[in-house]
Amino acid sequence: MDTDRVFELRRYDAVPGKIDALLDRFRNHAAPLFEKHGMANIGFWVELDEDGKRTETLVYLVAHASREAAQESWASFWDDPEWVAVRTNGEQVTARATSAFLDPAEFSGLR
Template identity: 40%
Template sequence: MKTLFSLFIALLFSMVAMAKDTDTRYYEMRIYYCHPGKLPDLLTRFRNHTTKIFERHGMTNVGYWVPVDNKDNALYYVLSYPSKEARDASWKAFGSDPEWKTVATESEKNGKIVAKVVSVFMNLTDFSPAVKAQAKNPERVFELRTYTAAPDKLNDLLSRFRNHTFKLFKKHGMTNVAYWTTIEKDGAQPKLVYILAHKSEEAGKASFEAFRKDMKWVKARDESEKNGKLTEKVESMYMTPTDFSTIK
């Protein structure tokens, strides 16, 4: 009886610890498309002012990147908040901040910097590594991958990542940085969005080549797709971290 009670207490503490460790933060990926020639001005504004003002208003800077092939003059970055309500309150306070208003006016004396802003709201998956600052190697490149699952196949796709893909990526020299599912409007099926880190773009492509030939992956893929393919579309983009990014 005592042993059963001890096991029950241990299980209870384990469940509490797991609940405590669950990342329930509200994430937002923001993509800023700059007017021609204005990306350096945007990066300077973030480096010297914006990131600090974000933190002051309760936003957590997760990471900042620019695409390797940056034809759109874009900056990609991720913020986190305690909740959606906290996010909305933080952005309202940020927009009213006197320092931000001064910075925005001063930085745009020679014209507007940002042409368009896109926001993607996300939740962390249960198999994602902890999202935290990393300064492992400023020479690393990152890969942003977005998967559009086939209808009603997202859970199967997530299961495959949780049970197989995640570990096989690591086996082939890829660093799992973070995994999210998007929050879509009107009840649409979420997408899987994740970031990997590689020693270089060439190393990343070589790792994926080895991964695709791995018989464990082939078996896992074939088993999971007995009733049809799990993905409709896979998008990949290589990025480099900015010098002020919290993840490098």
């Protein structure tokens, strides 16, 4: 396995009532475009509250060959004509987004 890759954990809080629209946007556009632009889709999850009910938050993990590769992938993703059209012509579905880069521990199965 490639031990130099880095992981990026991203969290998107949907506009209230728009989690399904956000999931559709990721399923139909963002996730395939991530792969097209060199990112590896590791997993996508909807966060659960303390009662086990779905929230309005999407959490996902992608992998990059390096931090430099991440920067290049995101730049090409944001400029991709398909994504520009989706973002420009689509409804507002994201209220807030955060991102953190992660380095897997030496015993992680994801190295």
